[in-house]
Amino acid sequence: MLTFIGRKFLAMIPTLFGVSILVFVIFNVVGDDPVYLYLGKNATAEDVEILRQSLGLDKPLWMQYLVSMKELLTFDLGYSMSSKQKITDMFIKGAGPSIALTLPALIMYSGISIILGLVCAFYRGTWVDKSIAVLATIGMSISYVAVMIFAQYFIAFMPIEKWGIELFPITGYETGFPDCIPYIILPNLITVFVALGYNTRFFRSIAVEEMNKDYIRTARAYGANTRTILFKHVLKNIMIPIIARVVVTLPFMITGSFLLEQFFVVPGLGYKLLHAIESADFKVVRTFTMLIATLVVITNAFADILNSMVDPRVKLS
Amino acid sequence: MTTATLEKPVKKEPRFGESLFTKSVRKFRRDRLGMASLSIVGVYAVIALCVKLGLFCSLDLTTTPVGPQHIAPGQTYQHILADGKTEERVSWFGTDIRGNSVGRKLIYSIKQAFAIGIMVAFFSVLIGVVLGSISGYFGGRVDDFLLWVYTSMSSVPYILWIIAISYAFGKGFLGVIVALSSTFWVGVYFNIRAEVRRLKEMEYVLASESFGMTRMRIIFGDILPNMTHLISIFLSLNFIAAIKNEVILAFLGLGIAGEPSWGGMISSARLDLIAGKWWEVTGATILLFILVMAFNLFTDSLQDAFDPKKVG
Numbered sequence: 200m201l202t203f204i205g206r207k208f209l210a211m212i213p214t215l216f217g218v219s220i221l222v223f224v225i226f227n228v229v230g231d232d233p234v235y236l237y238l239g240k241n242a243t244a245e246d247v248e249i250l251r252q253s254l255g256l257d258k259p260l261w262m263q264y265l266v267s268m269k270e271l272l273t274f275d276l277g278y279s280m281s282s283k284q285k286i287t288d289m290f291i292k293g294a295g296p297s298i299a300l301t302l303p304a305l306i307m308y309s310g311i312s313i314i315l316g317l318v319c320a321f322y323r324g325t326w327v328d329k330s331i332a333v334l335a336t337i338g339m340s341i342s343y344v345a346v347m348i349f350a351q352y353f354i355a356f357m358p359i360e361k362w363g364i365e366l367f368p369i370t371g372y373e374t375g376f377p378d379c380i381p382y383i384i385l386p387n388l389i390t391v392f393v394a395l396g397y398n399t400r401f402f403r404s405i406a407v408e409e410m411n412k413d414y415i416r417t418a419r420a421y422g423a424n425t426r427t428i429l430f431k432h433v434l435k436n437i438m439i440p441i442i443a444r445v446v447v448t449l450p451f452m453i454t455g456s457f458l459l460e461q462f463f464v465v466p467g468l469g470y471k472l473l474h475a476i477e478s479a480d481f482k483v484v485r486t487f488t489m490l491i492a493t494l495v496v497i498t499n500a501f502a503d504i505l506n507s508m509v510d511p512r513v514k515l516s
Numbered sequence: 517m518t519t520a521t522l523e524k525p526v527k528k529e530p531r532f533g534e535s536l537f538t539k540s541v542r543k544f545r546r547d548r549l550g551m552a553s554l555s556i557v558g559v560y561a562v563i564a565l566c567v568k569l570g571l572f573c574s575l576d577l578t579t580t581p582v583g584p585q586h587i588a589p590g591q592t593y594q595h596i597l598a599d600g601k602t603e604e605r606v607s608w609f610g611t612d613i614r615g616n617s618v619g620r621k622l623i624y625s626i627k628q629a630f631a632i633g634i635m636v637a638f639f640s641v642l643i644g645v646v647l648g649s650i651s652g653y654f655g656g657r658v659d660d661f662l663l664w665v666y667t668s669m670s671s672v673p674y675i676l677w678i679i680a681i682s683y684a685f686g687k688g689f690l691g692v693i694v695a696l697s698s699t700f701w702v703g704v705y706f707n708i709r710a711e712v713r714r715l716k717e718m719e720y721v722l723a724s725e726s727f728g729m730t731r732m733r734i735i736f737g738d739i740l741p742n743m744t745h746l747i748s749i750f751l752s753l754n755f756i757a758a759i760k761n762e763v764i765l766a767f768l769g770l771g772i773a774g775e776p777s778w779g780g781m782i783s784s785a786r787l788d789l790i791a792g793k794w795w796e797v798t799g800a801t802i803l804l805f806i807l808v809m810a811f812n813l814f815t816d817s818l819q820d821a822f823d824p825k826k827v828g
Contacts (some may be wrong), residue, residue: 217667340809
């Protein structure tokens with residue numbers, strides 16, 4: 200087991216190396232010159248030269264890459280070009296709101312969609328199964344952005360305007376645990392709504408496939424009722440893909456938080472990253488991308504380890 | 517032992533020598549929901565083609581104002597003719613903030629959606645299939661390298677790649693296409709690679725190899741035709757993903773600028789909705805929803821039709 204864990208973590212190194220090269224190529228080679236983006240069109244040659252030197256862009260590319268790697272490895276990430284904040288602080292402060300905006304939703308929709316998936320497998324082929332499947336497809340087809348706009352209008356804005364009841368604040372965020380609750384409910388509900396369709400379909404197909412296996416037929420032949428089969432046998436066996444999916448989607452929640460933070464003006468990771476893009480703060484963009492990728496790679500390794508613990512069939516090689 | 521006395525079996529349908537593709541077409545035709553969704557997609561496609569050919573709702577028409585701004589759907593307005601007279605006209609779908617007809621913009625956006633969807637689906641699947649086949653068939657160092665690129669790319673949430681690439685390539689149509697296609701090939705690559713690795717062990721490939729066929733001939737002549745089902749499913753999945761992500765890109769300010777598109781309409785009209793001007797965002801949402809829904813159902817039916825486990 201320990202060697203397996205060790206090997207998983209060693210396997211992270213080439214991946215992270217690859218990510219760092221890709222990020223570097225996109226931002227330093229393909230992208231526009233960050234100096235001009237940052238200073239604008241009316242920069243004097245002197246300004247350009249000074250900024251170029253202070254960013255280390257006058258050096259050859261391989262030197263720039265090594266310098267950026269050294270910064271990452273020593274956690275000496277430097278300061279933001281526009282807000283002059285320390286990038287590490289920005290990342291840590293932004294992580295809180297991002298997690299608050301998406302983690303409760305992840306737990307909620309995973310629970311609901313697993314239950315719905317099992318219900319579908321239980322009532323396979325009846326109108327219950329069909330209507331859930333149709334609703335899931337409908338939920339999948341609505342645009343994320345449209346859901347946000349209409350949810351904000353109908354749930355937060357209309358009650359205030361029409362009846363003067365403030366159900367949820369329209370935008371904004373407050374740090375600290377009890378204060379943030381009214382601000383995070385609506386974004387979480389939106390995430391649940393958007394993700395429910397995809398996940399219900401996924402868990403339904405897994406559960407249905409498991410129900411068709413031979414051992415289930417054997418259990419049926421022995422006289423076990425459907426409920427026992429569903430919760431005792433099927434759920435235990437589909438736990439493996441469920442865990443894999445939930446853990447793997449964890450870091451990918453950033454996609455949702457990008458849109459939600461931008462829309463509800465929440466100072467999370469996505470919001471800060473987008474602002475860095477707008478203000479051509481390429482250092483923040485590069486570092487944030489790298490840090491998020493690192494988180495993803497680590498979670499993937501954890502997902503593999505967790506999977507091998509749950510499933511004795513996974514080979515430890 | 518006379519075979520002549522045996523009754524000849526009644527020949528219903530030519531099941532022998534029926535390829536996977538013709539069988540799937542036959543199965544698909546029986547699927548009523550699949551055919552219905554395909555016809556919806558077909559209607560959209562015809563409109564898109566007509567717009568592309570310039571039959572109606574060309575770019576000039578959609579970007580020149582027709583009347584006052586923010587007319588509600590069904591409301592009448594005074595249209596000033598060239599000779600100074602006014603004429604009463606009805607705006608069926610309302611106008612946007614600049615007085616452009618929302619209806620024309622909606623129709624024009626169908627063409628935009630198809631342009632983005634088709635191009636992104638084509639390029640991402642092309643890259644994915646070519647790299648996946650090479651990686652799966654040759655194995656070894658090439659495979660290691662491509663797999664490494666795959667793991668690196670899939671380790672970053674795809675929205676970050678899209679933003680990073682469209683940031684590097686600039687805004688506009690080209691930026692959207694490049695960003696989406698260079699992100700979506702990843703999923704195609706991984707599945708095609710697995711399929712090629714499976715198919716390469718099959719006897720018919722061995723037969724081709726023993727006949728001395730070239731490797732390219734085996735990959736593209738023998739293995740590729742057996743992956744048509746995977747390729748067509750990925751084409752339609754990536755089409756859906758592309759038009760849905762165009763909205764997200766537009767919302768983040770990285771979409772197609774200057775030309776109307778559903779993404780632009782949805783994201784620019786978010787403040788209009790609070791002011792009570794609901795028609796632009798609602799229209800774009802509904803048209804997008806119907807297209808994506810039909811495409812989703814079509815993809816489901818396609819998957820069912822290509823699934824050999826399901827008898828039809």
